[in-house]
Each structure stands twice: as C-alpha cells, then as structure tokens.
Amino acid sequence: MPPPPFVLSLLLLLLLQIVVVVGGEWLDSAPTTPGSRNETGTRNSAANSSVGVLLLSASTDQVVIDNGLLHVAISVPGGDVTGIQYNGLDNVLDVLNNDDNRGYWDVVWNLPGHDIIFDRVHGSTYKIVSESSDQIEISFNRTWSISTNDTFVPMNIDKRYIFRSGCSGFYTYAIFDRPEGWPDIEIDQVRIVYKLREDKFQYMALSDDSQRFMPTAGDRSTGLPLAYPEAVLLTNPENQEFRGEVDDKYQYSIENQYNRVHGWICDEPPAGFWMITPSNEFRTAGPVKQDLTSHVGPITLSMFVSTHYAGKEVGMKFNSGEAWRKVFGPVFVYLNSASPEDGSNSLWEDAKRQMYGEVKIWPYDFTACDDFPNAEQRGSVVGQLFVHDGYISEQDMYGASAYVGLAAPGPAGSWQRENKGYQFWTRANKRGLFEIEKVRAGDYNLYAWVPGFIGDYKYDTNITITPGCSIDLGTLVYEPPRHGPTLWEIGIPDRTAAEFYIPSPYPTLMNSLYTDNRKSRFRQYGLWDRYADLYQEHDLIFTVGTDHYRKDWFYAQVTRNAGNTTYQSTTFQIVFELQQVNDMSTYYLQLALASAMESDLQVRFNNASVEPAHFSTGPIGQDNAIARHGIHGLYWLYGIEVPSFQLHGGINTIYLTQASAKTPFQGVMYDYIRLEGPPET
Incomplete structure (x- = not known):
C-alpha cells in the first residue's frame, strides 16, 4: 500500500534539506582546502583540478555549493547569487544590498511603442541538471505565459550555473527561448551584474594600461551631476586625490574584441574578482561593438545585448509568430588570491593567464545543454x-x-x-x-x-x-568602392576617428586613468565643448595640401552652444585646388563616417547656401558615441556623385553641414574622406 500523500511531502522536504554529497550551512566557515599555486604565488584554478571536494546543500530558500576553494549561495527559486565566501572574506558581494541585488541577470525590454521595462530575471523553479563528485550544474527556470506579470519579458529563460571541483570560480549561462506566436517585443539589453563590497574592492583593472584605484559610489552621490547622465564631477570624495575628477561608467567601455577579462582587486586580503568571456559568439553586433565592463560600485558586468554605441538599430525586435532560441554564455566568474609576499599586483596577470586558458578550451565540453555544441x-x-x-x-x-x-x-x-x-x-x-x-x-x-x-x-x-x-x-x-583616381584624402579608413585631433580635456573635468594614456584620450569627459574654444570666430576650415588631419581636423563635428540652452549647426569646410576640371565628367566624394548621433549631414560644393543641398544623409544615427566617450559608433559610407559643373579649375570648397542642432551631443565623427577624379580610360 503506498504511503499517504502527506508522508511523501514530508520525505521530499527532508530530502531537499539533506546535503547531496556533504552539507554545510552558508557562511559557517571558510573553505579550508587551499588552491594550488603557480610560480608567482597566485592561486591557480585549472578547471580539471582535483583540489577540494564538491559539496552541495539546499533548503527551501537557497542552495549552497562548496568546492574547496569558494562557497557560493544562490537564492531558490530565483537563482540570484547572494553570497560568495572566498579567501577569508565572508562575502565578496555587497551585503548592504538586498539578496536579489548582488549577483543577477536582467533584461531591458518593451512592447513596440511603449515605455521600457527593467526586468530582473528571477526563476520560478529550481532543479539540479547534472551532478557528480566533480561537477554540478543547476538550473533556475522562468516560464512565461499570457497570464504572467506583464513586467516579465515574454521569454522562457533558463539560468544555469556550473560548479567544478577545485575550480576557483563558476560558469554561468542562460537559454532564452521564444516559441512561435508570442507577442511583438523589443529587447535592448541582456546582461549579468555583480555588485561587490565597496570596503574591500577598490582597484579596478580593464587592461594592461587601464587600471587604478577608483572612487566610490558614495563619492558619486556627493558629486555634481554633469550635462550628460551618468557623468559626475567628484567634489567631496572620501579620498581627496579624486577631488575634481569626472567619473562616468561609459569611460570604461571596451570593444567586444578586447573585452575578455576585467574586474576588481581587494588589497586585504589580496583577492581578485573577474569576469572572463572566452568567446564573443553570443554577443551582438560584431567585434568592434563597444560596451560597458566594470565601473564604480564596485560593479562588474557581462554584457550580451545592448544598444550602447549603436542605438535601437541593434536592439532585438521580434514580430508576432517569430520563434527564437539562443544561448548567452557561458562566461566564467573567476576569483584569485595571492600570498602576502606577492601582493595584489600579481592578480591581474593571473587573471589574464586564466582568460587565455579559458579561450583555449572553448567551446566547453562540460555543459549539460543540448543547445551548446562542443x-x-x-x-x-x-x-x-x-x-x-x-x-x-x-x-x-x-x-x-x-x-x-x-x-x-x-x-x-x-x-x-x-x-x-x-x-x-x-x-x-x-x-x-x-x-x-x-x-x-x-x-x-x-x-x-x-x-x-x-x-x-x-x-x-x-x-x-x-x-x-x-x-x-x-x-x-x-574590390572596395572606387570610381576614379584619388585627388586628395583626409584621414585613415579604419572606421574610427582616432587619427584626428583630439583636444586636451578641461583641467577641471579630467579622469586620471586617461591622463597619460594617449591612445584612449578620447575617453575624457566634455571634449565636445572644446570645439567652440578652438573655433571661436568661425567653424573649421581645412586646406588640402597645407593642413594635416592629425592636428587640424577636430575629431567630431558637433553643435555650437549659442546660449540660453540653444545650439547652432556647424559647417566644416574643405578647401582644395584643381588645376582643371574635365567637362561632362563625374567626380566622386567617398564619405565614410565613424559615428552619427541624430544628425543630418548636408554636403554642398562651391555654394554654401544652395537649397536643397547637393547631398544629404537625411536623419541618421543614435549611437551617442560623442557623449559616451567613444571614438566610433556604427559605420556609414556614402559614395556621392559630383557632376563636373559643380567644380571648377582653381580653388574649390566643400561645405559639410551637420544641420541637426537641438543638443550639444548631436554630431558626426568622420572616418575618411576622399575625392576621386573621373575614371581613367
């Protein structure tokens, strides 16, 4: 005779609370098994290491995994990482935040024509996907239906975490699934967020030449908000060395192709928290798409989808009836530590080595996911x-x-x-x-x-x-676009404006991270305002053969502040000489843009006031690269026919007018300009 239902329920509850291998309560004690060390003394964490014993315990509101190096707590059934105990730190995450505001996935989405919705992805069911003495994979799934809260994006989302024995970190990924027939939606952002302890993690590292001690969130809260959101002038920071500096999370953006490892370092005890992305295959918009990394908080991100430096053009749009399925990740959350003798300086180098190791073994062969091919x-x-x-x-x-x-x-x-x-x-x-x-x-x-x-x-x-x-x-x-011989050219066709003149920032609006980093000097705040300082009486005039684009072509064509919160369009002039013009022939102007923000670029030849303009791009661009300290956004290329009657022998002038002028952040960046003569026969 089968046992009564209440007995089955009691047994199930007891099983849930029993340690699956060997149990342990969250934060009862630090892991005691040390990790192996490499030559520098930094703790090493090869994925197949036998260090440690993989332990899992579960209760009605959390699951805890201990692999001998770190001790991780995840909420049940939400699937948010609420605690990471490591190297003597009882929790590397910010305990001042709520449990669901420490380590989480989120989605920014909207119904077409409606306001955007910020959706923290909390699971509704939890299960162990696979389990052995060497590896555990767990799932937190949320299934959408028409009756679901309308703040949830219409997607089935399965968040996964993988823990491996002796591995100083964990892997995470998510499966997004949209069956056929679901509502029209737009998705602008998919990401992972980890918020760390501000009292411990104060040194940020993005690359070999972009790392330093950082101001705090508290410093930002007492600062002066600047003209563009997210930018703050630090006026009364706890560390007075940051006084007078600008902090803006977009100053720390990186192109996808280089965005492989970034994170934070704790000095005491020496420990690092890193986001490692071994492949870009699941990120949107290609290798040169820029995105956020780590920033003041301290916060570390993994960005999968965003409209940053591109606009809604790269946001995902799903029409009714469109089915879709995609795996975002896995990415690796890596923690490392160093001996007191080595200190924290070795942690960045070790994080890079770990990143190269993860790249080498990609694609991983240990996921329990049919949608992730080995x-x-x-x-x-x-x-x-x-x-x-x-x-x-x-x-x-x-x-x-x-x-x-x-x-x-x-x-x-x-x-x-x-x-x-x-x-x-x-x-x-x-x-x-x-x-x-x-x-x-x-x-x-x-x-x-x-x-x-x-x-x-x-x-x-x-x-x-x-x-x-x-x-x-x-x-x-x-065969690149070409109609005739080059008569002259300005810039380098590399899809950025980096070769043009980038001014020094205002001394009162600097970020010291880029003071001596010339290749990233465009990351400084407020450079767009320097245009009016340099060209007070008239707009830029560039003379071919005399001027040089590295010092005489301002990196962005921006609007001019006319006072009383009004702005004026600007017109760049290119002055050049032609010995003669071939009658009844066609010349070509190759015009490549590295960025455009709510712009209308009009081109006129030898007549500054002709209407309509000889050529106009029409309204283009939402990449916001000027305001967000990027040297490029999306790439635009225009091949403009120039009938010979629009030119003449002697001095000629091309007028480039950016006609949209409602804000200081509208404008274009040029990549390359070339005038071609008529085809040679």
Missing part, C-alpha cells in the same frame, strides 16, 4: 583574402589584418546591426590568410572589411556549417 559538433572555414584596387596597384594586394567573420545572412555590412544570431570573427594575418574556428552549425554569410580600405566585403554564396566540416574557400578578392 568542438566536435562545430565546423571551420579557411581562406585567403586579397584586395583589388587598380588605382593603387595593378596586382592584387593582401587583405592584411582584415576582419573576417561569419554572421547571419544579409547585405554586405549587415553584421554590425545583426543581433539575434551568433557571430564568429577572426583577424587575417599580414598575407590575408584566415581561419574561423569553432563555428556552430547553421547558415551564414562571410563578411570582411580591411583596415586601409573603405566599404564591406561579402562572399557571394551562403555558407552552411555542419558538424565537423572544414570549408576551404580558397582565394577571395575584395
């Missing part, structure tokens, strides 16, 4: 890219250092706005040879662009990747 289930593509431009060389040139990638099928260049699929990119070598490895099965287009040349390449045939395939495309030739 290496054997993936394929590769190889080839060699050349560039043919007969006005530069009669012979094909190597596509040296070309960006070559696979992304969803679409027009040439569409990869920079693609947001729902997976992308796989590599850099060709100096001979244009490339290999794209570890590609998920599916249908793709192959795209490329070559620094030093304008435009985008697209291979003319779709590429289907199957498990285990190795596709050799042989020799590919890219």
Whole structure:
C-alpha cells in the first residue's frame, strides 16, 4: 500500500534539506582546502583540478555549493547569487544590498511603442541538471505565459550555473527561448551584474594600461551631476586625490574584441574578482561593438545585448509568430588570491593567464545543454583574402589584418546591426590568410572589411556549417568602392576617428586613468565643448595640401552652444585646388563616417547656401558615441556623385553641414574622406 500523500511531502522536504554529497550551512566557515599555486604565488584554478571536494546543500530558500576553494549561495527559486565566501572574506558581494541585488541577470525590454521595462530575471523553479563528485550544474527556470506579470519579458529563460571541483570560480549561462506566436517585443539589453563590497574592492583593472584605484559610489552621490547622465564631477570624495575628477561608467567601455577579462582587486586580503568571456559568439553586433565592463560600485558586468554605441538599430525586435532560441554564455566568474609576499599586483596577470586558458578550451565540453555544441559538433572555414584596387596597384594586394567573420545572412555590412544570431570573427594575418574556428552549425554569410580600405566585403554564396566540416574557400578578392583616381584624402579608413585631433580635456573635468594614456584620450569627459574654444570666430576650415588631419581636423563635428540652452549647426569646410576640371565628367566624394548621433549631414560644393543641398544623409544615427566617450559608433559610407559643373579649375570648397542642432551631443565623427577624379580610360 503506498504511503499517504502527506508522508511523501514530508520525505521530499527532508530530502531537499539533506546535503547531496556533504552539507554545510552558508557562511559557517571558510573553505579550508587551499588552491594550488603557480610560480608567482597566485592561486591557480585549472578547471580539471582535483583540489577540494564538491559539496552541495539546499533548503527551501537557497542552495549552497562548496568546492574547496569558494562557497557560493544562490537564492531558490530565483537563482540570484547572494553570497560568495572566498579567501577569508565572508562575502565578496555587497551585503548592504538586498539578496536579489548582488549577483543577477536582467533584461531591458518593451512592447513596440511603449515605455521600457527593467526586468530582473528571477526563476520560478529550481532543479539540479547534472551532478557528480566533480561537477554540478543547476538550473533556475522562468516560464512565461499570457497570464504572467506583464513586467516579465515574454521569454522562457533558463539560468544555469556550473560548479567544478577545485575550480576557483563558476560558469554561468542562460537559454532564452521564444516559441512561435508570442507577442511583438523589443529587447535592448541582456546582461549579468555583480555588485561587490565597496570596503574591500577598490582597484579596478580593464587592461594592461587601464587600471587604478577608483572612487566610490558614495563619492558619486556627493558629486555634481554633469550635462550628460551618468557623468559626475567628484567634489567631496572620501579620498581627496579624486577631488575634481569626472567619473562616468561609459569611460570604461571596451570593444567586444578586447573585452575578455576585467574586474576588481581587494588589497586585504589580496583577492581578485573577474569576469572572463572566452568567446564573443553570443554577443551582438560584431567585434568592434563597444560596451560597458566594470565601473564604480564596485560593479562588474557581462554584457550580451545592448544598444550602447549603436542605438535601437541593434536592439532585438521580434514580430508576432517569430520563434527564437539562443544561448548567452557561458562566461566564467573567476576569483584569485595571492600570498602576502606577492601582493595584489600579481592578480591581474593571473587573471589574464586564466582568460587565455579559458579561450583555449572553448567551446566547453562540460555543459549539460543540448543547445551548446562542443568542438566536435562545430565546423571551420579557411581562406585567403586579397584586395583589388587598380588605382593603387595593378596586382592584387593582401587583405592584411582584415576582419573576417561569419554572421547571419544579409547585405554586405549587415553584421554590425545583426543581433539575434551568433557571430564568429577572426583577424587575417599580414598575407590575408584566415581561419574561423569553432563555428556552430547553421547558415551564414562571410563578411570582411580591411583596415586601409573603405566599404564591406561579402562572399557571394551562403555558407552552411555542419558538424565537423572544414570549408576551404580558397582565394577571395575584395574590390572596395572606387570610381576614379584619388585627388586628395583626409584621414585613415579604419572606421574610427582616432587619427584626428583630439583636444586636451578641461583641467577641471579630467579622469586620471586617461591622463597619460594617449591612445584612449578620447575617453575624457566634455571634449565636445572644446570645439567652440578652438573655433571661436568661425567653424573649421581645412586646406588640402597645407593642413594635416592629425592636428587640424577636430575629431567630431558637433553643435555650437549659442546660449540660453540653444545650439547652432556647424559647417566644416574643405578647401582644395584643381588645376582643371574635365567637362561632362563625374567626380566622386567617398564619405565614410565613424559615428552619427541624430544628425543630418548636408554636403554642398562651391555654394554654401544652395537649397536643397547637393547631398544629404537625411536623419541618421543614435549611437551617442560623442557623449559616451567613444571614438566610433556604427559605420556609414556614402559614395556621392559630383557632376563636373559643380567644380571648377582653381580653388574649390566643400561645405559639410551637420544641420541637426537641438543638443550639444548631436554630431558626426568622420572616418575618411576622399575625392576621386573621373575614371581613367
């Protein structure tokens, strides 16, 4: 005779509270098994280490995992990381925050035409996906239905965590699933957030040359808000060395291709907290898309989807009836420590080594997820890219250092706005040879662009990747846009404005992180206002053959403050000389933009007031790269026909007017400008 239902329920509750392997209450004691150490004394955490015994205990409101190096508590069924005990720290996360505001996933979304909604992704069910003495994977799932709270994004979301024996960290990823027939929605952001203890983690590291002690959230709260949201002038910081500095989380943005490891360091005891991203395949909009990393809080992020430095053009839009499924991650949350003799300086170097190790073993073979294919289930593509431009060389040139990638099928260049699929990119070598490895099965287009040349390449045939395939495309030739010989050029076609004149910041609006870092000096606040200081009487006039773009071309064409919160459009002039003009011929102006923010760029030839303009882009851009300290946003390329009657022998002037002028943050950044003569016969 089966036991009564209440007995079954009691047994189930008891089982839930029993330690699955060996139990332990949260924060009862620090892990006692030390990690192995490398030559520098920094604790090492190879994923297959046998250090420690993997322990799991669960109750009705949390699950706790102890692997011998760290002790992690996760809320049940929400799936938020509420505590991480490590290296003598009872919790590296901010205990002053609520449990659901320490380590969490969130989504920013909206119904079309409605206000955006900030959705903290809390699971509604919890289960152990797989379990052994070496590894445990747990799931926190939330299923949407029409009756679900309308603040929840219409997606089924399964958050996963993987813990491995002796591994000084944990892996996390999420499966987003949208069945056919669900409502129209737009998603602008998907990310992970970890908020650390401010009294311990005060040193931030983003790269070899971008790291320092940081101000605090309290310093920001007493500071002076500046013209653009998120930017604060520190007026009364606890550490007076930060007084008079500007802090803005967007100053710490990094391109996806370089955003592999970042985080924070605690001095006492020496410990580091790092976000490691071994692959960009699940991030949107390609390798040069910029995004947030770590910033004052202290906060560490993993950004998967965002509209930063691009605008709504890269936000995901789902139409009614559109089914979709994607895995974001896994990413690795890594903690390391150092001996007192080595101190905290060794922690960044160890975090980099760990990152390289994670990249080497990608894709991971230990996830319990059918939607995450291992290496054997993936394929590769190889080839060699050349560039043919007969006005530069009669012979094909190597596509040296070309960006070559696979992304969803679409027009040439569409990869920079693609947001729902997976992308796989590599850099060709100096001979244009490339290999794209570890590609998920599916249908793709192959795209490329070559620094030093304008435009985008697209291979003319779709590429289907199957498990285990190795596709050799042989020799590919890219013919960049070209109509005639170069008469003159301004800038370098590299999709950024970095080569142009970037002014020194105002002494009262500096961030010392970039004081001596010249390659990132564009990250300083308020540079757009320097234009009016430098060009008080008239707008920029650039004379070809006399001026040089590195010192005479302002990096951004911005609006001019006219007082009383009004702004004026600005007009850059390019003055050049033609010995003669070929009648009844067509010249071409190649105009490449590195960024555009709510702009309308109008082009006129030898007539500053002609209406309509000889050419206009119309309203373009929402990338906000000027205000958010980026040297580029999305790339725009225009080939403008110039009939010979618009030019004349002698001195000519091109007028570039950015006509939209409602705020100080509107404007464009130029990548490259070239005037081409008529085709040679």
